[in-house]
Amino acid sequence: MKVRFWGVRGSIPVPGPTTNRYGGNTSCVEVEAPGAPPIIIDAGTGIRKLGKALLSREGKKKTRAHLLISHTHWDHIQGLPFFSPLYGSGSQLTIYARQRDDTHLRAIFASQTEDPYFPVPLASVKADIQFRELVEGQEFFIDGARVRCTRLNHPWIAMAYRIDAGGASVVYASDTAPFSDILLEHEFIATPPKLGAPLDPRDAEILATMRAGLIDLCRGVDLLIYDTQFTPEEYGQKPHWGHSTPDDAIAVAIDAGAKTLALYHHAPARTDDEQDRILAECRARVGSRLGIIAAREGMEIDLVAEGPGSSPTGDVAVTGAVGGH
Amino acid sequence: MQVRFWGVRGSIPAPGPETNRYGGNTSCVSVTTASGELIIIDMGTGAMPLGHSLMSTDLGRGAGKATLLLSHSHWDHIQGFPFFPPIFVPGNHFSIYGNAKSSSMLEGILEGQMNPHFSPIYTLKNLGADIEFSGVEPGKPFSAAGVTIRACSNPHGVATALAYRLEENGRALVYASDVGYPDSGPSAEALALYHGADVLIHDTTFAPEDRQPRLDRGLSSYVDAARAAALAGGVRHLVLFHYDQDYTDDRVDEMRDACRRELADLGAPDIQVTAAAEALTLDI
Numbered sequence: 169m170k171v172r173f174w175g176v177r178g179s180i181p182v183p184g185p186t187t188n189r190y191g192g193n194t195s196c197v198e199v200e201a202p203g204a205p206p207i208i209i210d211a212g213t214g215i216r217k218l219g220k221a222l223l224s225r226e227g228k229k230k231t232r233a234h235l236l237i238s239h240t241h242w243d244h245i246q247g248l249p250f251f252s253p254l255y256g257s258g259s260q261l262t263i264y265a266r267q268r269d270d271t272h273l274r275a276i277f278a279s280q281t282e283d284p285y286f287p288v289p290l291a292s293v294k295a296d297i298q299f300r301e302l303v304e305g306q307e308f309f310i311d312g313a314r315v316r317c318t319r320l321n322h323p324w325i326a327m328a329y330r331i332d333a334g335g336a337s338v339v340y341a342s343d344t345a346p347f348s349d350i351l352l353e354h355e356f357i358a359t360p361p362k363l364g365a366p367l368d369p370r371d372a373e374i375l376a377t378m379r380a381g382l383i384d385l386c387r388g389v390d391l392l393i394y395d396t397q398f399t400p401e402e403y404g405q406k407p408h409w410g411h412s413t414p415d416d417a418i419a420v421a422i423d424a425g426a427k428t429l430a431l432y433h434h435a436p437a438r439t440d441d442e443q444d445r446i447l448a449e450c451r452a453r454v455g456s457r458l459g460i461i462a463a464r465e466g467m468e469i470d471l472v473a474e475g476p477g478s479s480p481t482g483d484v485a486v487t488g489a490v491g492g493h
Numbered sequence: 494m495q496v497r498f499w500g501v502r503g504s505i506p507a508p509g510p511e512t513n514r515y516g517g518n519t520s521c522v523s524v525t526t527a528s529g530e531l532i533i534i535d536m537g538t539g540a541m542p543l544g545h546s547l548m549s550t551d552l553g554r555g556a557g558k559a560t561l562l563l564s565h566s567h568w569d570h571i572q573g574f575p576f577f578p579p580i581f582v583p584g585n586h587f588s589i590y591g592n593a594k595s596s597s598m599l600e601g602i603l604e605g606q607m608n609p610h611f612s613p614i615y616t617l618k619n620l621g622a623d624i625e626f627s628g629v630e631p632g633k634p635f636s637a638a639g640v641t642i643r644a645c646s647n648p649h650g651v652a653t654a655l656a657y658r659l660e661e662n663g664r665a666l667v668y669a670s671d672v673g674y675p676d677s678g679p680s681a682e683a684l685a686l687y688h689g690a691d692v693l694i695h696d697t698t699f700a701p702e703d704r705q706p707r708l709d710r711g712l713s714s715y716v717d718a719a720r721a722a723a724l725a726g727g728v729r730h731l732v733l734f735h736y737d738q739d740y741t742d743d744r745v746d747e748m749r750d751a752c753r754r755e756l757a758d759l760g761a762p763d764i765q766v767t768a769a770a771e772a773l774t775l776d777i
Contacts (some may be wrong), residue, residue: 180538181505181508183512188510191508240611242572323609
């Protein structure tokens with residue numbers, strides 16, 4: 169299984185020299201699983217170059233792909249109208265996201281491109297687009313790849329996904345707050361509660377169940393991609409924004425026995441040099457208990473399946489730049 | 494007036510080393526008037542760095558005000574709005590003018606951007622600043638920030654976009670982004686708006702050879718921009734703007750040089766040509 173990062177940034181794309189190395193595009197990850205068509209997780213601005221790469225790899229103007237959406241905040245869908253396979257007849261795209269109480273998934277995506285926000289309505293694109301509405305805990309297959317999902321702690325609720333194929337596995341868990349201070353669902357929270365204040369018992373129970381579900385999903389996974397947007401100081405000021413720190417991610421990774429953690433969904437203001445320092449500090453703190461990398465645009469990770477001749481713990485090989493840039 | 498560019502890209506932000514020199518942020522231009530007031534034209538992702546820079550002024554203390562002019566509400570012209578820090582500071586006052594028939598329609602468009610499916614802000618009511626909305630009537634001058642402003646409605650594919658002319662102390666700045674002229678060229682209203690501009694910021698999305706696959710989008714090539722500037726008469730300085738997301742810095746350089754040659758061919762070699770870049774500042 170190969171995992172490629174096309175966009176690693178949270179909130180908003182940030183072009184400029186201070187983000188050249190990790191990249192300024194918003195969230196988008198490609199999973200090339202043996203026996204399955206391309207699986208894409210999230211459609212931030214990184215999906216624009218992925219779309220071109222898919223077409224050039226296949227040498228035609230159409231493709232068949234599956235798109236798992238963590239949630240529909242802008243930074244996770246804003247690249248979709250610029251995914252060139254949409255405009256090729258014969259392309260097939262299946263979009264998966266969490267079911268909503270108030271409207272259909274198709275209606276949400278259709279309103280992204282309606283007048284007066286975008287010139288090309290979704291209904292006019294040539295690709296055949298199917299929508300699959302998910303509930304947390306659901307399991308399904310994309311050809312040979314097994315997909316499971318569970319919910320996260322984020323305003324309007326996000327989904328984490330696990331993909332297992334050919335003996336390798338990856339979890340994508342973004343966006344989420346830790347499960348300790350505040351429950352984030354549909355209510356708008358203008359001012360956060362004081363950190364350390366006792367939680368409402370009902371909220372505490374929901375959060376404990378949510379974390380247990382996530383640990384279950386991540387059990388023994390080869391690669392855990394996790395929202396680490398905040399420093400501890402930033403989290404202290406914005407616990408209600410629905411993002412984690414590297415320490416939160418490390419705790420989940422260790423509790424679940426994940427083999428490698430990828431820091432992901434970097435803050436827009438985070439410079440490359442700051443990200444280097446964060447990664448180095450994490451590695452120094454954790455030692456050999458857990459492999460840690462910081463996701464960057466163009467990074468390709470080859471997850472080698474367990475089996476005869478390979479390491480019993482599975483290997484993570486970072487094989488460098490993705491083609492097509 | 495002093496003009497500064499914060500985002501010069503069209504359609505979608507284009508991060509990466511290949512856009513470092515001109516910048517990958519979407520459309521946003523600030524204008525500081527002679528009397529020190531602030532006007533912002535369009536709120537692409539360039540509005541985020543602009544907003545951060547303003548937090549050391551009155552706008553960071555809840556005692557500031559600014560005028561926002563929106564050409565239209567395609568994403569690349571509003572996507573920076575919820576990332577503009579001064580909009581969250583109670584006490585600030587913003588007057589937003591845009592391409593809508595009424596103030597409530599304009600408010601409704603930006604309210605749609607905050608829809609909780611898409612945004613953690615949920616509604617404009619959660620922004621701290623005081624915001625006043627006004628729909629702009631093309632051709633009818635109005636006064637804001639001590640500047641006389643006039644707009645015309647330009648064709649932009651299936652939609653329209655407003656071009657703005659700002660006049661102060663006998664100097665004129667025109668912002669005309671996102672326009673795809675018909676074969677007959679710019680309208681008489683557009684040419685009148687551009688006429689005599691000290692600076693004309695004009696949509697220059699691509700080279701003419703890239704127009705064909707993109708016809709529906711209603712955008713200009715550098716040839717369209719050069720022709721509009723030459724036809725309008727009296728334009729002193731043409732500024733190329735709103736580059737295609739796939740155009741590298743080198744490609745923009747080529748476009749700028751080709752635009753100069755085009756203007757010479759059109760008999761208007763005296764019009765100065767600059768390709769807008771993030772952080773570029775022009776005194777008018």
